[in-house]
Amino acid sequence: MSGTHKTQHALWRFRGFGTPYLRILSLGFGLRICEMTADLATPWPVAAVIDRVLGMSSSHNPLSSLLDLFGTGKTAMLTTAAAAVVLLAVVSGAFDYAGDRVMNGTGERISVAIRADAYAHLQRLPMSYHDRQSVGESTSRIITDCGRIKDSLVALFSTLFPGLLSITSFATALLFLDWRFGLIGLGCIPLVLVTGARNHRLGHRAARRQRAAEGRLAGLVTESLHGIKTVHSFGRQDLHDQHFAAESDGTLRAGLDATDIQARRVPMLEVATAFGTASLLWVGGTGVTHGWWSVGHLVVALSYLAGMVNPLRSLSKLSITFSQGQASAERIISILDEPRPTSGTTADLPARATGRIDFSGVAMAYGRRPALRRLDLSISPGERVALTGPNGVGKSTALALIAGLYRPTRGAVRIDGRATTDLPEQWLHRQAAMVLQDTFLFSGTLADNIRYSRPDASPREVAEAAEAALVTDFAQRLPDGLETRLGDGGTGLSGGQRQRVGIARALLADAPIVLLDEPTSGLDMEAERLVVAALRRLVTDRTVVMTTHRPALLRMATREVRLTATDGVLHKTLPTGRPVGSVPLVIDPRDTVEVRPAEGG
Numbered sequence: 360m361s362g363t364h365k366t367q368h369a370l371w372r373f374r375g376f377g378t379p380y381l382r383i384l385s386l387g388f389g390l391r392i393c394e395m396t397a398d399l400a401t402p403w404p405v406a407a408v409i410d411r412v413l414g415m416s417s418s419h420n421p422l423s424s425l426l427d428l429f430g431t432g433k434t435a436m437l438t439t440a441a442a443a444v445v446l447l448a449v450v451s452g453a454f455d456y457a458g459d460r461v462m463n464g465t466g467e468r469i470s471v472a473i474r475a476d477a478y479a480h481l482q483r484l485p486m487s488y489h490d491r492q493s494v495g496e497s498t499s500r501i502i503t504d505c506g507r508i509k510d511s512l513v514a515l516f517s518t519l520f521p522g523l524l525s526i527t528s529f530a531t532a533l534l535f536l537d538w539r540f541g542l543i544g545l546g547c548i549p550l551v552l553v554t555g556a557r558n559h560r561l562g563h564r565a566a567r568r569q570r571a572a573e574g575r576l577a578g579l580v581t582e583s584l585h586g587i588k589t590v591h592s593f594g595r596q597d598l599h600d601q602h603f604a605a606e607s608d609g610t611l612r613a614g615l616d617a618t619d620i621q622a623r624r625v626p627m628l629e630v631a632t633a634f635g636t637a638s639l640l641w642v643g644g645t646g647v648t649h650g651w652w653s654v655g656h657l658v659v660a661l662s663y664l665a666g667m668v669n670p671l672r673s674l675s676k677l678s679i680t681f682s683q684g685q686a687s688a689e690r691i692i693s694i695l696d697e698p699r700p701t702s703g704t705t706a707d708l709p710a711r712a713t714g715r716i717d718f719s720g721v722a723m724a725y726g727r728r729p730a731l732r733r734l735d736l737s738i739s740p741g742e743r744v745a746l747t748g749p750n751g752v753g754k755s756t757a758l759a760l761i762a763g764l765y766r767p768t769r770g771a772v773r774i775d776g777r778a779t780t781d782l783p784e785q786w787l788h789r790q791a792a793m794v795l796q797d798t799f800l801f802s803g804t805l806a807d808n809i810r811y812s813r814p815d816a817s818p819r820e821v822a823e824a825a826e827a828a829l830v831t832d833f834a835q836r837l838p839d840g841l842e843t844r845l846g847d848g849g850t851g852l853s854g855g856q857r858q859r860v861g862i863a864r865a866l867l868a869d870a871p872i873v874l875l876d877e878p879t880s881g882l883d884m885e886a887e888r889l890v891v892a893a894l895r896r897l898v899t900d901r902t903v904v905m906t907t908h909r910p911a912l913l914r915m916a917t918r919e920v921r922l923t924a925t926d927g928v929l930h931k932t933l934p935t936g937r938p939v940g941s942v943p944l945v946i947d948p949r950d951t952v953e954v955r956p957a958e959g960g
């Protein structure tokens with residue numbers, strides 16, 4: 360799809376989201392038509408009063424006979440006319456209210472569905488996408504861009520459709536009133552449309568720049584807040600202020616351009632519509648002086664022209680909303696157009712893998728940066744392999760490939776003989792549980808965080824996992840035990856405690872393969888001893904692949920595989936002297952830990 364094509368149809372791409380609401384939208388249209396009918400009738404009582412007061416014929420007035428309904432005297436006629444004006448306003452207002460509720464509500468609902476779809480898609484995009492995109496930018500797309508799309512949809516249903524309906528109805532009514540009036544009214548439309556279309560193009564470009572700059576701004580803010588500890592510890596708020604100001608300046612310039620375009624539009628529109636009113640006044644006035652039409656007739660015509668011009672004015676103001684909506688729609692579409700990884704079905708797969716892992720000629724690159732050049736390695740079920748080697752050699756990458764977080768750029772990683780790229784994600788995630796260097800905890804209770812790996816686990820199973828991972832030790836000292844709520848990102852726990860929650864999570868997952876990515880790095884000796892004690896329970900009877908430099912963890916391994924820095928090729932396998940196969944867990948006396956209830960981690 361070309362850029363321009365994309366631009367023109369960005370919002371239109373979401374039309375499918377409106378399909379379930381076609382009936383309710385039709386109801387909204389019906390309500391708008393009723394409102395319009397009341398609006399069309401509104402000037403007629405006034406016209407009849409003027410004509411009668413001036414002694415002119417009001418036989419052309421469709422409401423004329425109604426005015427005599429409650430008496431033919433002047434007072435009765437004036438009272439009836441005044442009551443009719445109020446009644447028509449009430450009826451129009453009631454339909455307007457109902458129409459707004461139905462139409463705007465539909466706009467809100469559709470935009471919620473778009474946001475949910477975009478978020479669901481975003482979450483399922485491969486890690487390679489998330490590596491490229493800043494968290495702030497993605498957040499800004501889901502929150503702000505979807506908000507702008509919502510504004511456009513609400514404007515579409517609350518202003519554009521009713522506006523077009525008003526313009527068409529008033530123009531038609533003018534034509535029926537007299538073809539000359541009709542032509543004058545219709546003449547205003549192209550003038551307004553031509554100025555509007557040009558401004559819309561300019562506004563769209565400005566809106567696009569503004570949204571891109573706002574997205575980058577959100578990225579900056581998220582990044583500095585994520586690293587707020589570092590910012591504070593080095594006192595570098597000024598640096599972030601400067602970055603923020605530079606990016607803010609970009610949004611300001613684009614915003615000012617958009618405001619300027621918007622401001623220029625209004626006088627142009629005023630001039631265009633003043634031509635219409637002036638022509639109508641001239642032609643109508645001439646007609647009245649020649650006795651072709653009554654004054655009331657002219658009043659109705661002027662009121663219909665005003666009825667046409669007002670929506671034209673609001674439509675032209677919409678242009679900025681639609682420009683922004685279109686720019687935002689492009690940004691959401693760019694998420695929705697990102698392909699999601701596809702994989703096979705679970706139909707012929709066992710519920711639980713044996714845990715055999717094979718790397719055959721595996722290469723992997725992040726973008727154009729190679730991380731692994733060629734890795735051949737076979738791991739038997741029940742083996743505990745420690746991947747070691749210099750920093751950046753690709754150890755964590757190998758673990759991520761087993762977990763299916765990335766796809767190899769060459770070769771294949773196989774679990775029980777099946778390439779991970781052919782396996783359904785959900786199945787793969789049930790076979791491999793990961794404990795990372797820093798366990799991410801979500802806001803919620805400790806129990807919720809443990810249950811994250813298996814939502815259907817019973818409270819007893821959660822408690823057992825917590826017990827085995829030594830979470831219970833510190834949870835007991837918290838006000839609500841496992842039901843204690845953690846702050847955003849799981850704040851309130853020490854590094855060692857977080858790791859133990861991560862281990863409990865992995866224990867509950869009960870996967871045949873366990874992947875440990877430096878789970879004890881950054882912990883002090885005491886915290887490490889506790890985490891290692893918890894890990895020992897996790898690794899029993901499972902295939903384990905770990906990356907670590909810590910002796911306490913290395914002692915758990917049955918085989919050490921050293922990757923070299925030169926090309927990432929497996930160079931030597933150093934058996935640790937423990938038999939592979941039966942793989943008994945040898946516990947070094949130095950790793951034993953006595954856990955007392957009062958102990959922290």
Ligand SMILES: Nc1ncnc2c1ncn2[C@@H]1O[C@H](COP(=O)(O)OP(=O)(O)OP(=O)(O)O)[C@@H](O)[C@H]1O
Pocket residue numbers: 490725728729730748749750751752753754755756757906
């Ligand atoms: N998400 C990423 N995006 C881009 N490059 C990455 C990413 N993750 C890792 N790399 C790069 O890939 C290479 C391998 O990284 P990896 O983390 O697998 O090494 P490692 O052996 O685990 O290192 P360490 O011992 O420091 O943890 C490195 O050069 C690293 O800079």
